[in-house]
Amino acid sequence: MRSTQILLLLCILGAALCSAALTNNGNNPDDCCFQYYQRRIPKQLIVAYEMTRSDCTHKGVILITKENYPICANPDEPVIDRIMKAIDESKFK
Known part of the structure; x- marks a missing residue:
């Protein structure tokens, strides 16, 4: 009887640990853009960019x-497109 209780406890503990590990793989709000920056962005201040994931509600780029x-x-704004192209070109120089 005692070994059955220990086995049940280990199964519950294992399930809890697995569920905690799986929740870390979800969408982080940091990975998506919910609103765009509206002011002018100087190109010389940007060093890199990253496109948002395809499962985000809005298409975006994180500068x-x-x-x-x-x-x-x-990313559909011409200014942002030019910034991304400039960063891409600087990586090949």
Whole structure:
């Protein structure tokens, strides 16, 4: 009887640990853009960019500044497109 209780306890503990590990793989709000930055973004302040995931509600690009600050922007804007192209070209120089 005692071994059955220990086995049941271990099964419950294992299920709890697995569910905790699986929840860390979900969508983080940091991975999506919920609103776009509306002000002008100087190209010289941006050092990198990352497209948001395809399962986000809004298509977006996360621009990373020299101070490692993320800015959400609309990738369909011509200015943002030019910034992304400039970053891509600087990686090949």
